[in-house]
Amino acid sequence: MQEKLKNTGIEIGLYTLGDLCSDPYTGQTICAHQRIKEIIEAAKLADEAGLDLFGVGEHHRLDYATSSIPVVLAAIAQTTKRIKLTSATTVLSTVDPVRLFEDFATLDLVSDGRAEMIAGRGAFIESFPLFGFRIDDNDALFSEHMELFLKLNEQERVSWQGRFRPALTNAEIAPRPLQKELPIWVGVGGTLESAERAGRFGVGMAMAILGGDPERFKPLADVYRKAGAKAGHAPEKLKIGVTGHGYISKTTQQAKEEFYPYYANYWSYVNRQRGMGGSVSREDFEQMTAPDTALFVGSPQQIVEKILRQHELFGHQRFLAQIDIGGLPFQKVAEGIELLATQVMPIVKKETSK
Template identity: 45%
Template sequence: MMELGIGMFGDLQIDPQTGKIQAPQERIQEIIEEIKLMDEVGVDFFGMGEHHRADYAVASPEIILAAAATVTNRIKLGSAVSVLSSADPVKLYQDFATVDLLSNGRAEIMAGRGSFIESFPLFGFDLKDYSGLFEEKLDLLLRLNKMDTINWTGKYRPSLINQSVYPRPVNNSMPIWIAVGGTTESVIRAGKLGLPVMFAIIGGSPINFKPLFEIYQQAYLDNGHDPEKFQVGVHMHSFFGADSKEVADWYYPYYSNQMNRIGASRGWPPYQKSQYDYGRSRHGHLIVGDVNESVDKILQMQETFGLTRFSAHMDVGSPDHSKMMKAIEIYGNEIIPKVKAAK
């Protein structure tokens, strides 16, 4: 049965008139309340992003997840993503093993190369090594997950010689997912390694990703991995309300303002209402609407891609906390049961 969860980046609200940014302390406390509610209403997993910018509250997903572990009972807790290229895999693994112990075995790591690049200069890495760093550090992370004592040599980190790494997670290993944007190289690598993949579908038409899903599955099977353990998910910008038009109209300013803030640094043209409307259509990448619309579109994604996991990215532009709480209730109490009952 498909798992349904929520992802967040920890966006801070920015006043469109004054430019004043919400206090990170306030947003972090809201996030913990939101995760607690997710656990109560039956959301299967939560993913927290990593950013090193003034407009995001969370630089260390594992600290938020550790706090969430103490106020939840069943929800899986993972990163979305940990920027592995600029992290130390040993420290990352130790931190998540600690979250796993706190949560009685509910921790996951989702590793990514990072679409934002602020962490590279911050931690002393060169962007020209973008791909090499990820490949090498992923190799070390996977070895840490398989063995207690490590012998390892790489280019970007000192060697490990008969080195034991503690603490160990509850079951001596944790789920490790790979997050990908849209590169063939990334999906083939994940398939060869037999790792579950989360595709970020955050623009355009989802059907354009179908070839990448097929390439990933073929690489997975060609390398002898168990078809019964095949896992694949999508991460899509989402928001839910009781009335479709009402929630869409209310959410548009938050969403468009954030798209324009990110776009300004990447050379994107101003975000248009027509893009939003297309995104919300059957063919687009947004799941913003009422219960029935959302259920239909999630099921459409499941059928198109053979999903085992769906992640609703719900805090783009930092909607009001009260509306977030209501949207989480709708998702957990109404949308998730209907999606699961349909299959």
């Protein structure tokens, strides 16, 4: 596996959360039906363009279109041929691990072995009361569900007992995925505890770096690798991914001019969802898109430089960009996919394969 990564460079892909946001110019909001259609079409374009990965995130709110991730990814599997398909992320604390494994194992069969999962604790809490869990148990739920899911991934018959679900006694876990095991990653927002836990589990770690100086995430990468080694996991199992917001245009100035209204719109409604006020001023946006920051907005060359700078920091194996936020029209998303695939990915792969 290490040789493959050495030869081909890091993986490049996209992810979406399926947000239903009004267009800041027209004030109109597309419906969930159209949003899902556009997500499937975006994945098809990404596959045809040669990108490595496409992810779909989970929310249980009326202002998001994607709550049933395996269903959406299964639909994408039917219109794509080679691109890997992942959740981004699965809220592992509030789902039964057995049902979840069955869903993703089935997705793996449907997609000819392309299914993956990024597990997280979620940025919103609506799934806890919805599925009968206590938010106070979030940390314990996540750890227990991850431990069980990893066991289900390894064995087709499982005996297990825990705190939050009924015990299993020589239970048959079916179907089995086409891959020997489903690739599992843990999404990490910024805490050393989460990074350490991901390393201890011996799964991949996907760091959500949405802005600021990316160097502040270097301790997470170090703690993750140290914890993984201490737990006895082979170095090749300890993979790091970087995820972040992005927008690409012909020049950096054009990218900033085009993207700012949508980016400010995005943070305005996300802050309202969280019971907060305010958005992003143009002055703040200029600072947030500076060359030394983690916000991937700019010309193809600017994006390449930002990815490579982070690769020097983290030595990561995967980069995922979210390029469809804030009510951005689908045509702009399609243009971003083309630029990422044709003008960013070849250079990044060449440089990171050295």
